[in-house]
Amino acid sequence: MKINKNLAALPAGYLFAEVAKRVKTFSAENPDARILRLGIGDVTRPLAPAVVAALKKAADEMGTPEGFHGYSPDFGYDWLIDAIIAGDYAPRGVEIARDEVFVSDGAKSDVGNLQELFGPDAQIAVTDPVYPVYVDSNAMAGRLGDYVNGKWTNLTYLPCNAENGFVPPLPEKRVDVVYLCYPNNPTGTVLTKEQLQVFVDWALENDALIVYDAAYKAFISDDAIPRSIYEVPGAKKCAIECCSFSKTAGFTGTRCAYTVVPGEVTYDGVRLNRLWGRRQATKFNGVSYLTQRAAQAVYSPEGQKQILETIAYYRENARVILAGLKKAGILAFGGVHSPYVWMKTPEGMPSWDFFDLLLKKAQVVGTPGEGFGPAGEGYFRLTAFNTLENTRAAVERIVSVL
Amino acid sequence: MKINKNLAALPAGYLFAEVAKRVKTFSAENPDARILRLGIGDVTRPLAPAVVAALKKAADEMGTPEGFHGYSPDFGYDWLIDAIIAGDYAPRGVEIARDEVFVSDGAKSDVGNLQELFGPDAQIAVTDPVYPVYVDSNAMAGRLGDYVNGKWTNLTYLPCNAENGFVPPLPEKRVDVVYLCYPNNPTGTVLTKEQLQVFVDWALENDALIVYDAAYKAFISDDAIPRSIYEVPGAKKCAIECCSFSKTAGFTGTRCAYTVVPGEVTYDGVRLNRLWGRRQATKFNGVSYLTQRAAQAVYSPEGQKQILETIAYYRENARVILAGLKKAGILAFGGVHSPYVWMKTPEGMPSWDFFDLLLKKAQVVGTPGEGFGPAGEGYFRLTAFNTLENTRAAVERIVSVL
Numbered sequence: 001m002k003i004n005k006n007l008a009a010l011p012a013g014y015l016f017a018e019v020a021k022r023v024k025t026f027s028a029e030n031p032d033a034r035i036l037r038l039g040i041g042d043v044t045r046p047l048a049p050a051v052v053a054a055l056k057k058a059a060d061e062m063g064t065p066e067g068f069h070g071y072s073p074d075f076g077y078d079w080l081i082d083a084i085i086a087g088d089y090a091p092r093g094v095e096i097a098r099d100e101v102f103v104s105d106g107a108k109s110d111v112g113n114l115q116e117l118f119g120p121d122a123q124i125a126v127t128d129p130v131y132p133v134y135v136d137s138n139a140m141a142g143r144l145g146d147y148v149n150g151k152w153t154n155l156t157y158l159p160c161n162a163e164n165g166f167v168p169p170l171p172e173k174r175v176d177v178v179y180l181c182y183p184n185n186p187t188g189t190v191l192t193k194e195q196l197q198v199f200v201d202w203a204l205e206n207d208a209l210i211v212y213d214a215a216y217k218a219f220i221s222d223d224a225i226p227r228s229i230y231e232v233p234g235a236k237k238c239a240i241e242c243c244s245f246s247k248t249a250g251f252t253g254t255r256c257a258y259t260v261v262p263g264e265v266t267y268d269g270v271r272l273n274r275l276w277g278r279r280q281a282t283k284f285n286g287v288s289y290l291t292q293r294a295a296q297a298v299y300s301p302e303g304q305k306q307i308l309e310t311i312a313y314y315r316e317n318a319r320v321i322l323a324g325l326k327k328a329g330i331l332a333f334g335g336v337h338s339p340y341v342w343m344k345t346p347e348g349m350p351s352w353d354f355f356d357l358l359l360k361k362a363q364v365v366g367t368p369g370e371g372f373g374p375a376g377e378g379y380f381r382l383t384a385f386n387t388l389e390n391t392r393a394a395v396e397r398i399v400s401v402l
Numbered sequence: 403m404k405i406n407k408n409l410a411a412l413p414a415g416y417l418f419a420e421v422a423k424r425v426k427t428f429s430a431e432n433p434d435a436r437i438l439r440l441g442i443g444d445v446t447r448p449l450a451p452a453v454v455a456a457l458k459k460a461a462d463e464m465g466t467p468e469g470f471h472g473y474s475p476d477f478g479y480d481w482l483i484d485a486i487i488a489g490d491y492a493p494r495g496v497e498i499a500r501d502e503v504f505v506s507d508g509a510k511s512d513v514g515n516l517q518e519l520f521g522p523d524a525q526i527a528v529t530d531p532v533y534p535v536y537v538d539s540n541a542m543a544g545r546l547g548d549y550v551n552g553k554w555t556n557l558t559y560l561p562c563n564a565e566n567g568f569v570p571p572l573p574e575k576r577v578d579v580v581y582l583c584y585p586n587n588p589t590g591t592v593l594t595k596e597q598l599q600v601f602v603d604w605a606l607e608n609d610a611l612i613v614y615d616a617a618y619k620a621f622i623s624d625d626a627i628p629r630s631i632y633e634v635p636g637a638k639k640c641a642i643e644c645c646s647f648s649k650t651a652g653f654t655g656t657r658c659a660y661t662v663v664p665g666e667v668t669y670d671g672v673r674l675n676r677l678w679g680r681r682q683a684t685k686f687n688g689v690s691y692l693t694q695r696a697a698q699a700v701y702s703p704e705g706q707k708q709i710l711e712t713i714a715y716y717r718e719n720a721r722v723i724l725a726g727l728k729k730a731g732i733l734a735f736g737g738v739h740s741p742y743v744w745m746k747t748p749e750g751m752p753s754w755d756f757f758d759l760l761l762k763k764a765q766v767v768g769t770p771g772e773g774f775g776p777a778g779e780g781y782f783r784l785t786a787f788n789t790l791e792n793t794r795a796a797v798e799r800i801v802s803v804l
Contacts (some may be wrong), residue, residue, distance in 0.1 A: 001578040002521035008672045013683060042472035052465035055692065056458045062655070063454035069655040070444035105507050105687070112685030113601040116542065119404035136684045141520065176403045199731045209403045253464070253471040255507075255690040267403040270410045281415060282538045283514030285507070288657040290457065291690065359441075 006142040015132070015371030019355070020090070026359050036394040038321070039365040041185070041340075043232045043250045045313060047294075048306035051249065054297035058290040072286030075277065076103025076258070080292045084258055087299040094230040099287040100262050100273060102280055103287050103295075107215045107244035107257040111179070112137040113283075114211055115238060115260070117275045122176040122321040125156035129186050129372030129379070131213070150374055159375040160187060162344065166333060167195055170202050178203070180229075181213035183220060186372045186381045187342040188318075188334015190225050196232045203238035207267065210239040215257075218248035218311055222335045236262040240272065247339065249298045250305045256287055256295040314339050317384035317391040324395035328402050340383040342369070348378050348402050355380070362397035408544040417534070417773030420483045421757070423617035428761050438796040439572040440784040441767040442722070443587070443742075445652045446639065447715060449696075450497075450708035453651065456699035462667040462691040474688035478505025478660070478680065482694045486660055488644065489701040496632040502664050502675060504682055504690050505697075509617045509646035509659040511580070515685075516613055516642060516661070519677045524578040527558035530571045531588050531774030531781070533615070552776055561777040562589060563729060564733060564746065569597055572604050580605070586587040588774045588783045589744040590720075590736015592627050598634045606641035609669065612641040617659075620650040620713055622739045626654070638664040649741065651700045658689055716741050719786035719793040726797035730804050742788040748804050750780050757782070764799035 019039060026033065047055075061067030075081075081101045089096045104110050115137050118124075124138050135155065138144050145154030156175050158168035166189040171178065180199060183190050203210050205232045212229040220227055241260045245251035261273045287295075297303045318335040325332040325343055335341035345354040351368035358364045358380075369379030382398075384391065421441060429437065449457075463469030477483075482678030483503045491498045497584030506512050517539050520526075526540050537557065540546050558577050560570035568591040573580065582601060585592050605612050614631040622629055632636045643662045647653035663675045697703045720737040727745055728733040737743040747756040753770035760766045760782075784800075786793065 001609060002524040003669050003672050003674075003677065004519055004521055007519065007677050007680065008670075010680060013680070044467075044470065046466050047461075047464045049465060052461050055461035055464075059449075059457035059461065062449045062457075063451060064448050065446075068446065068448045068652075070446065071654045074772040098631065108687040109685060117406055117409065119406055119543075122404040133684060140684070142522075172461075192672070195625050207403060229472050250472075251472075252473045252687075253691045255693075268410075270405050271404075274406065275409050278409065278412060278415070279542070282535060282542070283511060285654075285657065288690075288693065289655045290692065291657075300516065317555045 004140070007140045010136060010139055011147055013132070015367070018371075019230070019365065019367060022356070022359065023365055033363045035363045035365060036386065036390050037365045038386055038391070038394050039367045040383055040385055042252050042385060043081070043247065044248055044385050044387070047250055047254065047312045048298070048303055048310070050258065050297045050300050050306055051294045051301035055290055056291040056294045062289065069289035072289055072292065074281045074284065074286055076101065076287065077292050080296050083296050088227065089230070092228060092231055095227055096230070096260055100260055101258055102261065102276060103256065103258045103292065104186065104280070105255045105257065105287055107213065107242045107246065107259075108133055110242045110257060110259040111211065111213055113279065114276070115141055116179060116279055117272055118143070123154075123156065123174055123176040125158055125171045125178040126178065127184070128157040128159045128374060129369060129376030130179070131181055131185045132372070134211070139222040156229065157374065160184075160189070161375055162331060162333070167191065170198065175206070175208060177209045177211060179213065181215070183216040183338040184334070185216065186340055186367070186369070186376065189341035189342070190220065190337045190339035192224070193226050193232055196226060197396060198231045200229070200234045204234050206239065208317060209265070209267070209272075210235070212239050212241045214241055215244040216247050218337055219306070219315065219339055221315065222337065225337060230262070236290040237264045243296050245298060246384060249295075249303075250310060251295070254294060256291050287390070313388070314384045317386065317388055317397045320388070320391050321382050321384065321395055324399055328399040330402060336386070341382045342386070343380050343382065345378055345380050351380055352379055357401065358398060364397050366392045396401065405517070406542070406703055409542045412538060412541055413549055413593065415534070417769070419768065420773075421769060424758070424761065425767055435765045437767060438788065438799070439767045440788055440793070440796050442787055443785055444784045444787060445649065446789070447652055447712045447788050448701070448779050449652055449656065450705055450712070452660050452699045452702050452705035452708055453502065453696045456695045457692055460695040463492045463600060464691065471691035473661045474691055474694065476683045476686065476688055478503065482698050485698050485701040488558035491630065491632070494630060494633055496630055497536045497596070498632070498662055499665065499716060502662050503660055504663065504678060505658065505694065506682070506686065507657045507659065507661045507689055509615065509644045509648065509661075510535055512644045512659060512661040513613065513615055515681065516678070517543055518681055519674055520579060522668065525556075525558065525576055527560055527573045527577040527580040529582065529586070530559040530561045530776060531771060531778030533583055534579070534774070536613070559776065560636055562586075562591070563777055568735060571592065572600065573659050577608070577611060579611045579729065581613045581615065583617070585618040585740040587618065588742055588769070588771070588778065590740035591744070592622065592739045594626070595628050595634055598631060600748070601639050602631070602634045602636045602640060603725055606636050611667070611669070611674075612637070614641050615642055617646040618649050618740055619645065620709070621717065621741055623717065626738065627739060632662070632664070637665045647697050647700060651697075651705075652712060653697070654697060664797070715790070716786045719788065719790055722793050723784050723797055724788070730801040732804060737786070743784045743786070745782050745784065748783050753779055753782050759803065760800060763803040766796045766799050
């Protein structure tokens with residue numbers, strides 16, 4: 001049987017496995033250590049009461065002949081799509097049609113699967129550091145060449161660091177698709193409307209596509225920062241946007257997301273909206289009725305109030321981390337419109353060395369920046385998803401070893 | 403932007419759209435007609451009370467700090483995997499290890515995504531008629547050549563019909579992967595252990611892979627018929643098996659499935675278990691905690707009793723259809739180990755003509771066999787998922803126009 005050699009040759013998922021391994025070794029050698037984890041990108045606060053109520057109501061319905069629901073519509077129930085449009089787009093002045101929204105089980109699935117719309121020789125660009133799924137999903141499809149010294153030979157890296165204010169440069173060579181994620185994972189930074197406009201203009205001029213990952217948009221605390229790339233003129237002709245309830249409403253263990261593919265996004269006379277619809281209808285069977293009712297409840301007045309309280313909780317954690325690091329004289333970024341704080345390691349220490357130092361001296365776990373790409377070296381990611389109490393304690397410990 | 407031309411050129415999903423269009427036109431012209439639908443492949447009976455209780459309990463847990471669950475393990479919770487092994491494999495004498503089971507949101511997703519493990523030039527075979535996902539997912543990846551006169555130029559069709567007793571012949575040319583689905587969709591027929599052994603032996607001899615879709619296994623009513631291909635000696639070296647809770651427990655709108663990739667399935671020295679794990683970990687983010695608790699409840703004593711009652715209900719419908727057709731002198735297949743009855747059209751009438759005849763004269767909707775592949779011409783699919791009352795009425799009407 002002929003196997004997919006690109007998939008077989010893909011380097012093993014290294015970052016979080018290596019983190020877990022080092023933590024496990026340390027724990028075994030120091031059984032009494034109370035380790036504080038600011039490494040995880042997973043939420044920890046309970047689902048909103050409005051969401052729990054919707055789930056239970058839907059479960060009861062599913063147990064009756066009248067209320068039972070079989071297969072969901074491939075792209076989502078209209079009542080959820082309407083709630084998404086009314087809740088996330090209309091208030092920002094963005095017009096989105098029902099058939100431009102595709103409800104799914106996760107933004108990770110969508111950003112991983114979207115590359116199926118691209119030809120085998122499409123040229124890809126990512127910001128660096130980067131969420132690994134953009135890279136790995138294209139590598140599996142054979143678009144990225146070989147992995148040599150931590151870089152893919154046929155991938156365009158757009159480095160983002162303190163020197164350029166975490167604003168990615170435009171690609172210098174021909175690129176068909178650029179992946180942008182704002183608020184950014186892992187750096188926690190955002191782009192202004194003007195900075196995004198540069199990319200939209202570039203895409204329109206170059207017949208290129210932007211895949212825009214807005215999974216963290218609920219953390220944006222300044223109305224001037226775009227929550228959707230469609231707030232930028234021209235973006236509806238050149239951008240696909242992936243959104244998720246995971247960070248917005250604590251749905252990492254509940255699984256609901258949506259992707260917007262505007263009808264106007266067209267290449268070679270082919271509408272990507274049609275292609276994505278065909279892809280989803282063929283290989284995906286819709287999101288469960290319960291989960292869609294839960295997502296709908298997020299947009300109810302109580303749901304909105306409740307999820308904003310949870311986001312405020314995480315925001316306070318991020319503020320505590322940022323304030324503590326700054327007081328200690330450490331350069332740190334993100335953390336304002338994002339649950340992620342991206343700190344410079346002290347004196348340019350390699351990020352894995354800093355990981356080991358923090359683990360051993362402070363019993364705090366974070367994520368080494370190098371794990372997110374070559375330009376992440378010398379940086380370290382801390383997350384705001386632990387409890388406030390643990391976050392405060394962790395920051396004290398971190399500062400004590402700097 | 404360079405698009406995926408294979409996806410762009412894929413013929414539109416025709417079958418159910420065309421069925422819906424003809425029904426809509428007829429309804430508009432005959433507003434008083436009471437149409438009975440035996441066309442759908444979707445369940446209609448409510449979820450088992452044990453499943454509803456599990457969903458509500460899990461929803462309550464998710465609303466508390468102690469009971470909240472974030473990201474699920476990529477491949478499923480151990481407690482669900484253990485329940486699957488203990489419930490579906492151990493009683494059949496099949497040994498499956500925890501790390502061979504991958505829980506997912508649907509067998510459609512899994513059978514659609516599995517082709518990502520194959521090289522771009524892997525040669526594919528399907529039985530004919532066939533569930534369209536096997537074909538379309540490979541066509542999108544560019545493996546099937548061109549679509550000419552209803553057939554793909556680079557796909558091996560294994561015709562199944564009354565003449566060969568619906569036992570597919572072995573491929574005559576080199577094939578890397580064969581998709582088998584038993585109990586079969588759409589024909590409702592099964593293969594014995596000896597008939598499956600022929601395919602397993604062929605795969606082992608030819609270094610080929612079997613993708614085995616067992617989504618309908620809960621309908622098997624004879625213990626001598628294998629419920630898993632792993633009951634056949636040698637299959638653990640050459641077969642991947644996809645299973646689902648959709649038809650087993652009415653989960654079409656709840657979404658849970660699992661795929662087994664045994665550790666021994668190896669080609670060119672590469673274990674497919676590792677490749678599938680890498681694929682799933684990269685592009686899929688696990689099944690929701692609630693849904694996995696619901697699936698676990700299917701294996702509880704009450705859950706088992708309740709789902710078997712529902713399956714018995716559908717089985718009785720299938721029996722009514724089969725008995726009615728046979729009494730009217732119509733050749734019909736399936737319906738014993740399957741919710742699908744596959745009937746010969748009267749006097750070899752083209753299946754779309756028979757569709758129109760049934761709709762107009764009997765106001766009954768079924769599915770034309772030609773829609774499932776060239777060898778489906780002259781056949782017609784009826785499903786057992788309506789109510790018993792409607793099923794009885796539909797059969798009377800069908801028989802009256804034969």
